[in-house]
Amino acid sequence: MSEKYPQKCIKCHSEDVxxxxxxxxKTRSIFTFSFYRHEYRTMQTNVPVCTSCKSKFTKxxxxxxxxxxxxxxxxxxxxxxxxxxxxQFFFIEYLYNFFLFFLILSVILIFPSIILYxxxxxxxxxxxxxxxxxxxxxxxxxxxxxxxxxxHAITKQIEDKLKKEFDIDIVHCPKCGSKQKKNxxxxxxxxxxxxxxxxx
Numbered sequence: 681m682s683e684k685y686p687q688k689c690i691k692c693h694s695e696d697v698x699x700x701x702x703x704x705x706k707t708r709s710i711f712t713f714s715f716y717r718h719e720y721r722t723m724q725t726n727v728p729v730c731t732s733c734k735s736k737f738t739k740x741x742x743x744x745x746x747x748x749x750x751x752x753x754x755x756x757x758x759x760x761x762x763x764x765x766x767x768q769f770f771f772i773e774y775l776y777n778f779f780l781f782f783l784i785l786s787v788i789l790i791f792p793s794i795i796l797y798x799x800x801x802x803x804x805x806x807x808x809x810x811x812x813x814x815x816x817x818x819x820x821x822x823x824x825x826x827x828x829x830x831x832h833a834i835t836k837q838i839e840d841k842l843k844k845e846f847d848i849d850i851v852h853c854p855k856c857g858s859k860q861k862k863n864x865x866x867x868x869x870x871x872x873x874x875x876x877x878x879x880x
Contacts, residue, residue: 686832691733701726736805747796754789
C-alpha cells in the first residue's frame with residue numbers, strides 16, 4: 681500500500697476494512713514546438729480502496745472503455761464519410777456506395793455514443809469525482825481526505841524520526857488506529873490482538 685495515503689478508502693472513507701491499491705492512470709498529450717513533435721506523458725497514482733469500492737470503480741472503467749470504443753468508431757466513420765463526400769465527385773460510380781455505408785454506420789453509432797457518454801458523465805462512481813490530475817499534480821477532491829493525507833504525512837514524519845533516533849518501530853492498530861509498538865501483543869488502547877497481523 682502506498683505510504684503517502686492514509687489507511688482509509690478514498691471513496692467511502694472506511695478504515696476497518698481490508699484495503700487494496702487501485703491504479704488511476706491518465707495519459708496526456710504535450711505539444712512541443714521543437715520539430716513540431718507530440719509527446720505523451722503518463723501519470724499514475726495508486727489509491728487505497730475497499731473491495732466494494734474497487735468493484736464499483738472497475739465497473740465504471742469498463743463502461744468508460746465501451747464509451748471510448750463506440751465513440752472512436754463513430755468519429756472514424758464521420759471522418760471517413762467527410763473524405764468520401766468530397767472524393768466521390770471525381771469517382772462517383774465507385775465511392776458513392778461506400779459513402780452511403782459510412783453514413784448509415786454514423787447514424788447507427790451516434791445514439792449508443794450519446795447514451796454511453798451520458799452514463800459516464802453522470803455516473804455516481806466516476807473516478808474523477810474523487811481523484812484527478814492537473815498537469816503533474818494529483819488532485820484529491822474530498823477536503824476531508826486531503827486533510828487526512830496531511831495528517832498522515834505528519835504522522836509518518838514523526839514515526840520515521842522516532843525510528844531513527846530511538847530505534848522504535850511504530851504500527852497502527854487495525855481496529856482503533858492508535859499507534860503501538862511493533863512487538864506489542866495487544867493494543868493498549870482497545871485490546872485488539874496484534875500478534876497475528878504484525879508478527880511472523
